[in-house]
Amino acid sequence: MTERDWERRAPGRVKEVTSLSNPLVKDIRALALKKYRDREHVFMAEGLKLVLDAFDEGWTIRTLVYAKAGRGNTAVEKAAARTVASGGLVLEVSEKVLSTITRRDNPQMVVGVFAQRYRALGEIRAAEGDVWVALDRARDPGNLGTVIRTVDAVGARGVILVGECTDPFSLETVRATMGSLFSVPLARAEPEAFLSWRKDFPGLVIGTHLKGSVDYRAIEYAGRPVLLLMGNEQQGLPDRLAETCDRLARIPQAGRADSLNLAVATGVMLYEIRRKVLPMAAPETGP
Ligand SMILES: C[S@@+](CC[C@H](N)C(=O)[O-])C[C@H]1O[C@@H](n2cnc3c(N)ncnc32)[C@H](O)[C@@H]1O
Incomplete structure (x- = not known):
């Protein structure tokens, strides 16, 4: 393939945008608000690393936005080629446009708009060694992003959002996951649906509570799936x-x-559970 061949092969799907009032820019900017993310079922991920993580995990890209300064950068060009190959749109924009989209003074060079993805609760079939985390009405995007990142780090299976939780696809949450969003399955459920699914959960359901009757270190987690609430x-x-x-x-x-x-x-809970359960299930890296 010659340089920027991908651009020639996708007429109409590669655009240069410098105006803040361009409708495409306005639509992406609107994704800062949950109601537009929900309506379009998409979200923004900032930075080349996150975009490449998303590609690796098979997420569907709708639009790739990159700063003019990224033209000629091999990784950016590859991301753009991959976007058009999967039917997406590529926008080459001024830094000012990128700042407006991300609401940052020093934006990353690349932003990807991806389709949202949830796992249906009914599809979750836990087996021995599996650990799922359920969050009841988690409100803080930093907390949710950090939990998703930690679930990824310990090799747990995924996160279930119970009730009215903060949006996992907000810019703040996506930032806080540091890319783990793309490899940690997410499900969501109203409390009634969660309670009914829980009845068939084939393992141990551990709630954490300030008035809990048992020290978290005294529990035997091994030998069955674990759901941490x-x-x-x-x-x-x-x-x-x-x-x-x-x-x-x-x-x-x-x-x-x-x-x-x-x-x-x-x-704290996940590392204790990992210590007792996950070494068998998740390969470790590092010392
Ligand atoms: C900030 S705490 C909630 C504090 C809240 N005021 C309460 O009365 O539970 C958020 C959650 O973290 C977990 N948590 C925090 N500290 C804990 C502890 N010392 N023991 C067990 N769970 C804890 C529990 O799941 C708790 O619901």
């Missing part, structure tokens, strides 16, 4: 979710803090 940042787990758990675990605390941050508590 974490409560809302302000209110903790409501009774009807707490009552569905096989055990309610408490992480001991010293000092004056009344609780741990949701993402920190999830990390």
Whole structure:
């Protein structure tokens, strides 16, 4: 293929845009708002690394936006070629347009607009060694992104969003996942649907609670799938979710803090579960 052959092969799907009032730019900019993300079922991911992570994991790109300065950059050109090959649109834009889209003064060189993806709750079939995390009404995008990143790091299977959670596809959450969003399956459910799915969950359901009756280190997690249920940042787990758990675990605390941050508590739990369960399931990297 000759240089920028992809551009010649996709007439009409590669555009240069410098105007902030261009309708394509306005549509992408609108994706900062949940109602437009929900309407279009798409979201933005900033940065070449995230875009390449998404390609690796088979996510569908709708539009690739790159700064003029990226012209000639091999990785950017490859991403653009891949976008047009999969039927997407490529926009070469000024840095000002990119800043407007990402609402940042120093934007990344590349932004991808991808189709959202949720796993249906009914499709989740947990087997021994599998660990799923369910978050009850998680409100903070940084917490949700950090949980998704941690789930990825420990080799857990995925995250179930129960009730009205913050949007996993907001710019803030996507940023906080550092690319893990693309490799961690997400499901979502209203509490009733979650409780009914839970009845058929073939393993151990562990809720975390400030008044939990058991120290999280005393639980035997191995030998069956684990579902870890974490409560809302302000209110903790409501009774009807707490009552569905096989055990309610408490992480001991010293000092004056009344609780741990949701993402920190999830990390503490997941590393304890990993220590007891996941070494068999997930290959480790590093020392
Ligand atoms: C910020 S805490 C919620 C605090 C809330 N005020 C409450 O009363 O539960 C968010 C979630 O993190 C988990 N968590 C935080 N600290 C914990 C601890 N020490 N033991 C067990 N779970 C904890 C629980 O799932 C909790 O619902």
